[in-house]
Amino acid sequence: MKNILNLIKKDYILFWNDKPAVGLTFIVPIFLIFLFGSIFSGSGTRPTGIRVAFLNNSNSKIAMKLESVLDTTKAFELIRNFTDEKGKTSAFDTNSIKDFVRKGNVSAALVIPGDAYTDTSMGMKLKFYYDPKNEMEMQLIEGLLTQSIMSQMPSLFMTSVQRRSESLLGNEKGRSFNKKITGLVSEYFNIDTSKMNKWMSLQDTSSTFGDTASNKSNFFNDLLRIDKEQLVGKEVNNPGATRSVGGWAIMFLLFSLTGASTSLLDENKSRVILRILSAPVSREQILFGKYLYNFSLGCIQLLVMFFAGYVLFHIDIFSNFFNLLLIIISASLASTAFGMFLASISRTQSQASGLGTLLILTMSGIGGAWFPTFILPPFIQILSKFSLVYWAMEGFMDVLWRGAGTFDILPRVGVLIGIAVIINIFSIIRFRKGNLF
Amino acid sequence: MISIKNVTKKFDSVTALNDISIDIKEKEFFGLLGPNGAGKSTLINLLVGYFNSDSGEILIDGEKTGKNNFEVRKKIGLVPQSIALYDDISAQDNLEIIGSFYNIRKNLLRAIIAENLNKVELYDRRKDKVKGFSGGMKRRLNIAAGLLHDPEILLCDEPTVGVDPQSRNAIFDYLEKLNSEGKTIIYTTHYMEEAERLCSRIAIIDHGKIITSGSLEDLLELLPYKQTIHISKNQATESKKEIFNKFGTVIDDQDAYELTPFDHIKFSEFFKAAEDNGIPYNYIDIHKPSLEALFLHLTGRRLRD
Numbered sequence: 001m002k003n004i005l006n007l008i009k010k011d012y013i014l015f016w017n018d019k020p021a022v023g024l025t026f027i028v029p030i031f032l033i034f035l036f037g038s039i040f041s042g043s044g045t046r047p048t049g050i051r052v053a054f055l056n057n058s059n060s061k062i063a064m065k066l067e068s069v070l071d072t073t074k075a076f077e078l079i080r081n082f083t084d085e086k087g088k089t090s091a092f093d094t095n096s097i098k099d100f101v102r103k104g105n106v107s108a109a110l111v112i113p114g115d116a117y118t119d120t121s122m123g124m125k126l127k128f129y130y131d132p133k134n135e136m137e138m139q140l141i142e143g144l145l146t147q148s149i150m151s152q153m154p155s156l157f158m159t160s161v162q163r164r165s166e167s168l169l170g171n172e173k174g175r176s177f178n179k180k181i182t183g184l185v186s187e188y189f190n191i192d193t194s195k196m197n198k199w200m201s202l203q204d205t206s207s208t209f210g211d212t213a214s215n216k217s218n219f220f221n222d223l224l225r226i227d228k229e230q231l232v233g234k235e236v237n238n239p240g241a242t243r244s245v246g247g248w249a250i251m252f253l254l255f256s257l258t259g260a261s262t263s264l265l266d267e268n269k270s271r272v273i274l275r276i277l278s279a280p281v282s283r284e285q286i287l288f289g290k291y292l293y294n295f296s297l298g299c300i301q302l303l304v305m306f307f308a309g310y311v312l313f314h315i316d317i318f319s320n321f322f323n324l325l326l327i328i329i330s331a332s333l334a335s336t337a338f339g340m341f342l343a344s345i346s347r348t349q350s351q352a353s354g355l356g357t358l359l360i361l362t363m364s365g366i367g368g369a370w371f372p373t374f375i376l377p378p379f380i381q382i383l384s385k386f387s388l389v390y391w392a393m394e395g396f397m398d399v400l401w402r403g404a405g406t407f408d409i410l411p412r413v414g415v416l417i418g419i420a421v422i423i424n425i426f427s428i429i430r431f432r433k434g435n436l437f
Numbered sequence: 438m439i440s441i442k443n444v445t446k447k448f449d450s451v452t453a454l455n456d457i458s459i460d461i462k463e464k465e466f467f468g469l470l471g472p473n474g475a476g477k478s479t480l481i482n483l484l485v486g487y488f489n490s491d492s493g494e495i496l497i498d499g500e501k502t503g504k505n506n507f508e509v510r511k512k513i514g515l516v517p518q519s520i521a522l523y524d525d526i527s528a529q530d531n532l533e534i535i536g537s538f539y540n541i542r543k544n545l546l547r548a549i550i551a552e553n554l555n556k557v558e559l560y561d562r563r564k565d566k567v568k569g570f571s572g573g574m575k576r577r578l579n580i581a582a583g584l585l586h587d588p589e590i591l592l593c594d595e596p597t598v599g600v601d602p603q604s605r606n607a608i609f610d611y612l613e614k615l616n617s618e619g620k621t622i623i624y625t626t627h628y629m630e631e632a633e634r635l636c637s638r639i640a641i642i643d644h645g646k647i648i649t650s651g652s653l654e655d656l657l658e659l660l661p662y663k664q665t666i667h668i669s670k671n672q673a674t675e676s677k678k679e680i681f682n683k684f685g686t687v688i689d690d691q692d693a694y695e696l697t698p699f700d701h702i703k704f705s706e707f708f709k710a711a712e713d714n715g716i717p718y719n720y721i722d723i724h725k726p727s728l729e730a731l732f733l734h735l736t737g738r739r740l741r742d
Contacts, residue, residue, distance in 0.1 A: 271519040275582065278485040278515035279538035280507035 023354050028361060035365045035380070050141060050374055053100050053109035053129075054078040055092045058116040062124060066112065066149060075144045079106060101129050101231050104394070104402055107374075108141045125225045131232040133243060133401045134372035149224070233401050241313035246396030247369035249305040250389050253298050253335050254360045260294045261339030262352035269348070287340075287431060291424075294339055298332030320399050323409055327395035330416035334388040337423035344430035363387040368394075391415045438463040438621055439484070439590065444493035446479055446645075453479040455645040456493070461623060461638075463589075466616045468636030469625040470728060472738070476645040477625035478518060481594045484623070485515050497590070511539065514588035518595045520575045521582070524568040528559055528578050531567060532585060539586040546585070553581040557611065573604025580608065590621045597631065609635060629728035641732060648735050653728070660726050660734055666696040666707060667722040677714050684710070688729060688739065697730050 015021055056067050070076055082100050083089045092100065097109045111127040132138045236242050267273045276286060306324065309315040317324055342359075346352035364370055366380050367389025373381055384390045395412035398404035439461040446454040454476045461467045469477050483490055486502045486509065495502045500509045522531045529550060536546040554560040557577035567575060576596060583591060593612065597605045612635065616622050626632055632639050633653055640650035649656060668674050668681065670693050678694070681687045684707045685698035698707070704723070711721060733739055
C-alpha cells in the first residue's frame with residue numbers, strides 16, 4: 001500500500017511540475033466553462049446592445065412610440081447615422097441604410113417608412129433589411145424585435161379590429177359593432193366605457209412581427225407587415241458551410257502554425273540548431289526561415305481548406321479569389337507571428353503547446369470562430385477585437401459572404417498585418433533577450 | 438592554427454571559462470579532458486562561433502571567430518555532444534539538409550554523402566529513419582554530418598557518450614584515420630582512456646580553467662611517482678580495501694582499485710602486506726599512472742566526481 005501511495009505522490013509531483021499540464025487540466029476548462037456558461041447559462045442575462053441600423057420616416061404617433069420602445073430596449077443599440085469615406089457623419093436615408101448593412105457594419109436595419117401607419121391603415125408596415133451572415137444572430141434579432149414590439153404596444157390589436165370591422169361592415173354598422181364590442185369588453189372586464197371608447201379611438205397603435213407578403217388575408221399578419229429583404233449573401237452557395245469554414249480554418253491554422261513555430265524549441269533542445277549555426281548560417285536567417293516556412297504552410301493550409309469547402313460544399317471561392325487570397329495571406333502572417341510569439345516566450349515545446357491550446361481556444365471562442373460574437377458578454381466582445389481570429393473571420397465573411405472588393409477589405413488586411421508586425425517585434429525582442437539559441 | 442587567447446565566458450554569475458589560453462597546431466589531435474561542467478562544451482561553442490566570449494579572442498588561421506564570422510565556420514566541422522539530427526527523417530535526408538547550408542552542388546553533395554556514409558558503414562541504411570538506428574549508428578552519423586564540407590578542423594564534443602565499446606572503438610579508428618589524413622581534431626571527453634588513446638596533446642580543464650596541458654608523457658611527468666598499483670576487484674580484495682589505504686590513495690574503479698602510492702612507500706612493503714593478507718600476486722599489477730591519477734593529484738577530485 002505504501003508503494004501505491006508513493007507512486008501516487010510521485011505522479012502528483014510530476015504533474016505539478018508540468019505547468020502546461022496543470023494549465024490544461026484546470027485553467028483551460030475553467031475558462032471555457034466561464035465562456036460557454038456566460039453564453040448559454042440562461043441565467044436571465046440576454047444579449048445586449050445588438051447594433052441595428054434604424055430609420056424612422058413616419059410621423060405617426062405609433063411610429064414614434066415604436067422608436068421609443070426600441071430605444072429603451074436594452075437588447076438593441078439603434079444606429080441612426082453613418083460616417084462616409086470622407087469622415088462626414090450623416091443621418092440614414094433609405095439607400096444609405098441599405099449600404100450600411102451591405103458593407104457589414106450591422107447585420108440588420110429596421111426602417112419605418114413614411115406610410116407605415118396612416119389614418120386608414122389596418123396595421124403597421126415596416127421594412128427590415130438584413131445580412132444573414134450569422135443565422136443565429138438574425139433569428140435572435142427578429143425574435144427580440146417581435147417581443148419588444150408585442151409586449152409594449154398591444155393597442156394596435158384593438159385599433160386594427162375596429163378598422164377591420166368598419167371596413168367589412170361599412171362605417172355605420174362597423175361603428176355599431178365596435179360600440180357593442182366595447183360595451184361587452186367594458187362590462188366583462190369592469191372597465192369604464194368612456195375610457196374604453198377613448199382608447200379604441202386612438203390612432204396610434206402598435207405592431208407585431210410577421211411576414212404578410214404571402215398571406216394578405218390573414219388578419220394577424222396584417223396587423224404588422226414587415227417586408228424583409230436580404231441584402232447580402234443571396235447568391236452564396238451553401239450559406240451554412242460558407243459561414244463555418246473560415247472559423248474552423250483559422251482555428252486549425254493556429255494550431256498547426258503553433259506546432260511548427262515551437263519546433264524551434266525542440267530543434268534547439270536536440271542541438272540541431274547548434275549544428276546549423278556551426279554552418280555559415282545566422283540566427284536571423286534561422287528565425288526568418290522558420291517564419292517564411294510557417295507563413296507559406298499557413299497559406300497552403302488555408303487554401304486547401306477553402307478548396308475542400310469548394311469541393312465538398314460548393315462554396316464559391318473563385319469569384320472573389322484575389323481578395324480571398326489577400327485575407328489568407330494576412331491571416332497567415334498574423335497566425336505565424338502568433339506561433340513565433342509562443343516560441344519566444346516558452347522554454348519547452350510542451351509548455352508552448354499548453355499555452356498555445358489555451359490561447360487558441362480562447363481566441364477562437366471570443367473571436368467568432370465557433371459562434372457569432374454578438375452573443376458574448378459585452379466586455380468579451382470588446383476583448384474579441386484584440387483577437388486575430390476576429391479579424392480573420394470578418395475578412396473571410398467579407399470576401400465569401402459579401403463579395404467585398406479589395407478596397408473594402410483593406411481595413412481587415414491592415415489590422416491583421418498590424419497584429420503580425422506588433423507580435424513579431426515583441427517576439428524578436430524576446431528571442432534576443434531570452435537567448436533562445 | 439587555432440589560438441585561444443585569454444578567453445573568459447560567463448553565464449550570469451557562473452564563470453564557465455576563466456582566462457583560458459591554448460594554442461592548437463595544424464593536424465594535431467588535441468584533447469580537452471575534464472569533468473562534466475568543467476567548461477569543455479562552452480569552449481567548443483565559442484570555437485564554432487555559437488556565441489561570443491566576454492573577453493579575449495579565438496583566432497583560426499589568424500581570423501577571429503564569432504557569431505558573425507561565416508568564413509571561419511566553413512573551416513570547422515562540428516560533432517555535438519547530442520545527436521543533433523532529425524529523428525523522423527532518413528539518414529540521407531538529414532545529411533542533405535545539413536550539407537545544403539554549405540552551398541555544395543546537389544550532385545556533388547550526394548556523392549559526398551554516399552562517401553561519408555560508406556566510411557561510417559551506414560550506406561546500406563541511408564534510407565532508414567534515424568529513430569530506428571542504434572546509439573552507435575546515430576553517433577557515427579553524427580560524425581558524418583560534421584564532415585560533409587570537408588572541414589580542416591573537426592570539433593568533437595564527447596562524441597562517444599552512451600556508445601557500446603565496439604562502436605566506440607570503431608569511432609576511435611575513424612577519427613584516428615581522419616587525423617592521419619590531415620584533419621585537426623579537438624576532442625573533449627571526461628574519459629581519460631579516450632584522451633590517452635587518441636590525443637597527441639591534452640589540456641586538463643576544471644572549473645573553467647586550464648590546469649595543465651601537454652603530451653601524455655609530459656603530463657604524467659608532473660606526478661611525483663611513475664607507477665601505480667592496480668588491484669583486481671574481487672571477493673578476496675574487496676574485503677581488504679582498508680589495507681590498501683595505508684599505502685596510498687585508492688581510486689575505486691569499476692573493475693579494479695588504482696593505488697597511487699605515498700612518496701615514502703616501497704613497493705616491496707605493499708607486496709608483503711598483500712601476501713600477509715592472503716591476496717595472491719596475480720591480482721596485483723604495476724601500471725603507468727593514468728590521467729585520472731593526475732587529475733586527482735592536481736585537483737584532489739576524481740574526473741567523474
